[in-house]
Amino acid sequence: MERIKLSVWITTYNHEAFIAQALDSVLMQQTDFDFEIVIGEDCSTDQTRAIVLRYKQNYPEKIRLFLPEKNLGMAKMFEATYALCQGEYLAWLDGDDYWTDPQKLQTQVDFLDQNPDFVLSSHSVKRLDLIKKTFLDHINELGLQGEVSTDLLIGNQNPFYAPSIVHRNILGSKLPDWIFSLPFLDLGIYFLLNEKGKMHYVDEVWATYRIHKNGNWSSLDNFEKSNAFRLFFDAILKHIDHFPKCNIYYHRIVKLIEKFKKEMIEYDFSERSFYRSKLNGLPIPIKYRFKLFLHLMKNK
Secondary structure, three states: OOOOOEEEEEEEOOOOOOHHHHHHHHHOOOOOOOEEEEEEEOOOOOOHHHHHHHHHHHOOOOEEEEOOOOOOOHHHHHHHHHOOOOOOEEEEEEOOOEEOOOOHHHHHHHHHHHOOOEEEEEEEEEEEEOOOOEEEEEEOOOOOOEEEOHHHHOOOOOOOOHHHOEEEOOOOOOOOHHHHHOOOHHHHHHHHHHOOOEEEEEEEEEEEEEEOOOOOOOOOOHHHHHHHHHHHHHHHHHOHHHOHHHHHHHHHHHHHHHHHHHHHHOOOHHHOOHHHOOHHHOOOOHHHHHHHHHHHHHOO
16 A cells, blocks of 8 residues: 555644644645644543544544543653654644644645655744734744754754654654653754754745643743753763764763753742742752752742
């Protein structure tokens, strides 16, 4: 049987206000190829599961569901659903984002078909911030256009927004176990793909990225973000043998880790509460915990 051209990869949790818009934006895509929609719904406490079940009933041949009986968490949900995607290409979409151009998939697949040395296609997005109540209709902070070099992966900013990604399904159904311990699974996958070929960016807006209080990244403060980047690049150094293209940036990564450590030491702990000290499950080095403890004792 001929391999399906593309899998739309969606994970969702407590997205009852957003998931229908996300799915409608996929179903509006105009393509000359077939695609499947793989949805992992992680035991939401709202009506998200009921909504995706309704879409499955309406589109039984197009949608495949992964419905665990208990909440798996982001990393395990990523691992399970990634392995289910059968397409030659993968298109990423979180359940709280949506696509805005019906030609998005066709345009990105055409580019990758015509340029076999490229493994990933991305583009600019709109950003809808429900916390600050702002809307920006064109986000491309790094001024990207054309080929994206390896060094742009090494910094304190992810160069890509997830709903913009289409990439070749060439990493195998089983990713390295350590990838799923990273604070940024998406960035880790970009590093793996970068070893297989080139990355491309189009400065056109074809999706909307939504920021809200339940978002994984938007819920972190600056201390937590610095800690997450520190953990991420510590892991990249530990597994640097997997990334020949990054070897020339070894010392730069070391300096970057030191920068994040310095930001953590200089962080104003008056901005955070005791109950956030667990950093959403990310480990905090003892010296930072001690500083937080002293701050709490001083401000009882």
